[in-house]
Amino acid sequence: MKALRFHAAKDLRLEELDALPVPGPGQVAIRNRFVGICGTDLHEYAHGPIFIPTAPHPFTGAQGPQVLGHEFGGVVTAIGAGVTHVAVGDRVSVQPLIQPRGGDYFSDRGLFQLSEELGLVGLSWQSGGMAEGALLNAYNVFKLPDALSDEEAALVEPTAVCVYACDRGKVAAGNSVLVTGAGPIGIVTLLTARAFGAVKLFVTDLNDTRLEKAREILPDVIALNPKRDDVAARVRAETEGGVGCDVALECVGNEKALQTCVDAVRKQGTVVQVGLHPGLGAVNWFDVTFKDIDIRGSWCYPTYIWPRVMDLIASGAIPSKKVVTRKIRLEQAVTEGFDALLDPAGTQLKILIDLT
The missing domain is CATH 3.90.180.10 (Medium-chain alcohol dehydrogenases, catalytic domain)
Incomplete structure (x- = not known):
């Protein structure tokens, strides 16, 4: 073969x-x-x-x-x-x-x-x-459920990564969510957050082509490029009370993107590290303490998640x-x-x- x-x-x-x-x-x-x-x-x-x-x-x-x-x-x-x-x-x-x-x-x-x-x-x-x-x-x-196509069968694994990340962030109805990175994992994470009930979505990327693709898939997403946008300020300006987003998911594996999440999330909000960092990275730990936030890792997924993820895709929810x-x-x-x-x-x- x-x-x-x-x-x-x-x-x-x-x-x-x-x-x-x-x-x-x-x-x-x-x-x-x-x-x-x-x-x-x-x-x-x-x-x-x-x-x-x-x-x-x-x-x-x-x-x-x-x-x-x-x-x-x-x-x-x-x-x-x-x-x-x-x-x-x-x-x-x-x-x-x-x-x-x-x-x-x-x-x-x-x-x-x-x-x-x-x-x-x-x-x-x-x-x-x-x-x-x-x-x-x-x-x-x-x-596979009958409603799941052969092509979608190959998307269950990456979607499982995103579902577990949103589980780790406890994304819930009415939340505002920031995702750093408009690659496949970042965009499916946005789709998953929307399926979980998030009502305001933000995405960042240094590549305008990918930001445009994110807008094509989720027309109401607020797409920001850190090269020209003050991401944290924009997120605060667009969220209730000007406090920042409820959950920020870092889907790049980049220390600057992680710091952006720390800056943009509200006090007592949650940051989820999804992307794999290649080495040691710095973050402003004073802000982590002062803002009373949670930082959580998200590695792979529990194996029992598979039927749930297949149903989420087959139903059209994700x-x-x-x-x-x-x-x-x-x-x-x-x-x-x-x-x-x-x-x-x-x-x-x-x-x-x-x-x-």
Whole structure:
């Protein structure tokens, strides 16, 4: 089968791999249909290996070269003994966290994303979405609601990140919400905040093209460019009492964006750090204390969130497909996918690879 594998930074190779093995007990084989290129995939391509293990993963045993892709779905082609929740022919979305073997504090409490043994399909597992097929554990696949399309199956994973971030921020009806970063995660976070009942939305980005795309998707969003706008002042001016927004979600991984969130959020508001910072960063901790605010991290998502996220997309409450700007074939993935998304012009948001 054809697969796109990571060998080293700027070294992705389209290769012919052996056909998938017959699923063992508790395993499922699928024919992949659509897979998204994630920001994590881009970081691996540009600077990796980062999450891809160079020695065998302590739990999964995987190591590079690695088939990329953890935002995907497909059709079940075979099931192993003991699998009852899906059948051959079912359309599925892939929840890519590999549950640890247990015995540690977090995995024993169902918080698999926090375990040191965590593996991830497409980064530290034998299979990934950027191939014609994948072999998965049964718990990794969820049958799609009829109303969820094959393309949307590939958007459940990034949407889960956004839903969990809004959960961490306790976004509620009537809130005002700032999101820094108008990339795919930032815009889907805005869509999620709106689904949760937020009534006033702000977004920041240094790229005017992306701000315009955010306006196309959410016409009433207040889009601000920190190069020319005083973001905190504008947010305060547009919120009740001039106090600032209730929740600010940092979706860039940039210390200046985090400080913008601290500046713009109201006293006793909440800041959620969603983007991954590349290293140590500074923030004005006097303001954190003086304003009596909460700063919370948001890492991945709990695995039980999958059915809820699928229903939110299928119902139209979170129209994640609006961030898809291009669909390409696997043979085009490097030049028309990875390179296009790294273009500073920022003309693309979410690119899906069509494997149908």
